[in-house]
Amino acid sequence: MKIQGKMFLWLSFFFLIMAVVYGAWSKEPAGTTALFLAFGLSIMVGFYLGFTARRVDAGAQDNKEADVADDAGELGFFSPHSWQPLALGVGGALAFLGVAVGWWLLYFAAPVIVVALWGWVFEYYRGENRTQ
Structure with missing residues (x-):
């Protein structure tokens, strides 16, 4: 680095x-x-x-003495799949559409954005990691 x-x-x-x-x-x-x-x-x-x-x-x-194979192996944890970015994109598209069409559309976009953002942030705090 x-x-x-x-x-x-x-x-x-x-x-x-x-x-x-x-x-x-x-x-x-x-x-x-x-x-x-x-x-x-x-x-x-x-x-x-x-x-x-x-x-x-x-x-x-x-x-400077390293080979290509020296950098092989696990590089970290990457999420295999998530539906939350799609929902956040839909909410963002509705919000920007609200600027063009009418501000009333933001009333529908804001809950979608909040729920999608909440789900994306806390998607790995479910199941066995969930606190009671």
């Missing part, structure tokens, strides 16, 4: 230089703002990766 963090920090400096040059040359606010936002995003990702690399063990990608 150290290498990726350094790459994003170098990329952020590139975005900063390009934002200043583009803003001075073109006097166009939308592209300049987008480049400054890309600078901020690169700083955030680079800082996160650098901060996380200090807290976890070095991976195979940080070892």
Whole structure:
């Protein structure tokens, strides 16, 4: 992760230089703002990766002598399936449709969003993990 963090920090400096040059040359606010936002995003990702690399063990990608097979194995837990993102997407679509059609549609979208978000957050606190 150290290498990726350094790459994003170098990329952020590139975005900063390009934002200043583009803003001075073109006097166009939308592209300049987008480049400054890309600078901020690169700083955030680079800082996160650098901060996380200090807290976890070095991976195979940080070892110059490592082979491809050294990075094999389990990488973590990933949810096999979940219906909650679909329900949250339907609720979000209804909410945005409410902006175009009428604000009354938000009365139907808000409960769908709340129930889907609640279900997604707590989907692994059911069954044997449930507290009584």
